Amino acid sequence: MMPLSVIRSGERVKIVEIRGGRGLIGRLADMGFYPGAEIEVISNRPGPLILNRGGVRLGIGYGMAHRILVSPIP
């Protein structure tokens, strides 16, 4: 398990846990990103990340990516 922030562009991972305060989990879930969901990191660079889940592109801040724990999909 590792934070999303270290995943490189093009890799696919599964969200394991979101360590957010109340609200963050719900907010991400509203947009289709929830524990158990498989996502693809479209781009990761210093600054925000672009994620993809089933065609939905989400931009999130780097700090938040630290708080999302993921596991690689073999």
Place this chain on the structure above:
Amino acid sequence: MKVEGKKAKIALAGNPNSGKTTVFNNLTGGRQHVGNWPGVTVEKKEGAFTYDGHEITAVDLPGIYSLTAYSLDERIARDFLLREKPDAVVVVIDASNLERNLYLVTQLLELGSNVILDLNMMDIVRNKRVEIDTGKLSAVLGISVIETVGHKGQGMEGLKEAIIGALGEKGDSFKIDYDQDIESEIETLQKAVTLPGYPSRWVAIKLLEGDAEILKRVIDKKADSLVLECQTRLERHLGYDLETALVERRYGFLSGLVKESIRKRFDLMERLDISDRIDRVLVNRFLGIPIFLGMMWLVFQLVFSFGGPLADGINAFMGWLGEGVSSGIRAVGGPQWLSSLLSDGIIGGVGSVLVFLPNIMLLFLAIAILEASGYMARAAFVMDRFMHALGLHGKSFIPMLLGFGCNIPGIMATRTLESNKDRILTILVNPLMSCSARLPIYILFAGAFFSRNQGLVIFSLYLLGIILAVVVARIFKGIFFKGEVAPLIMELPPYRLPTIKGVLIHMWERSSLFLRKAGTIIILGVVLIWFLASLPLGVAYASQGSLIGKFGSLFAPLLKPAGFGFWQAGVALLFGILAKEVVVGTLGTLYGVEEAGLISVIQNQFTSLSAYAFMVMALVYIPCIAAIATIKKETDWKWTGLAVGYSLVLGWGLAVLMYQIGALFMALR
């Protein structure tokens, strides 16, 4: 059962970027009107259509992701659904992102709304060679499911028919099974707590989620502790966070449903979407910012190269109209004062405002195109780091950009920001974005004193505004809004070709805010100016002896340290509070000269130093009345007071500082 009386109210709900507004436009055609939601200035779009003898009123709700309200837009949509209880809710979803979009649908179903599901953008789905089993969706969710292609107008008859068919239905049969532990707590709360008018199961689930607003509305004093008790017990049973558990159960249900009702012909995930390929370039680490700056340069190029000639046309037309009206009145022997009021006051004043219309409409057109194409979300994304450095949010960037056209739509656009702190901060600094109404002041003064470097001087004022916004934002952040900027979570919609109709409607919505101001406050303002300049009776129009002249003389000493302590400058600035557009016109009236003569008059009274100080003052001091009223509506008196107070102090202080330091240098040379 069909509704008697054949009148009904429906709402259109859906995620942002689901094509909801296009469907709304197709359903209601031209029969739309725009009002305001009660209590806020956010626009409420209502339309109507008749089908099969039914008169249907449709309300277009702001785009939402769920019924948990984060931003003002979402709160409005939620309040409408909860309190006004429309007869049916059409949920427009982007069928190419079924799972995420269905999340909102399940929330509405849990609320007991009478839902019709509109699978929009079916053309994209078909292009991707995906088949959706609408019969299965309909059977599992217990609602009608219609396929549409909004931008081609396909499927609208079917949708109308489904709406009529659903009237009078009650959507209360739907349930997500949350597993035994959660279900038993839901049952406990359901028995103990009630909120009249809402399904008890929904209230119980919201309470478990910790929805503060629902908890507040449950008047029962025991509810607080009971909810807490249930939550703690559950988290102990589950071994982890309750919010996560609820989310997982819902998506568990949805991913099962989606898997069963979708048939893919080949795997999508492997294909790199065209949007991704564009994004590799546009939000690239190295190219992102240069491309963004290039885009902005193009936007302003478009605005000024096409806007100028159009503005000249309007100017000439208003001049001709004023002449015509005053000679017409003279011809029929009408009184001199009437001809003066109509041509000098009203036509001249309104004309000075309408001149900005081409620039503003072009800027809003460019912004509407960038928004519809999907680039604007990327721009906010590219700018996020920079905006963070200012203590603002990536999404603050769009309101700031709009501010260059007119601060009113800029201030109103802050409602998409999720955190109230970020929103207020963005509103407070928005007037520092030099709106187009201030440009003629710069053109006049820079033309008179810095004719060789006119462009550079004007640019320096725009830049000064941006720098001041940065500084002020940092300071206010430190004093009033300590803590983190809300984290950026932003959907990046796929790139799409904008539709002409959609872009034009969007441009018009924002431009009309400006026009409404021109039609109300500014007409009142110019009539007021005209009266004050004509009274007391017998005084020469706009002379120092007139009421207006006396006013100006009162303020002039305060402006002396800034180098322009003449009563005319005082009056012009005073009326600039009504609308910045009238500053140049007021100067013209007060000096009794046409615009061409104005240059030589101010060259006599101002020095290049005091001219620059005057421009700085005009940039910063006090937002116009319409902007102040908008700030008040969007925030409260306290923040409005601050916005007015800081800008006055800052504007005056800077003008004085600039003049005094400049004068010192001159003396030393």
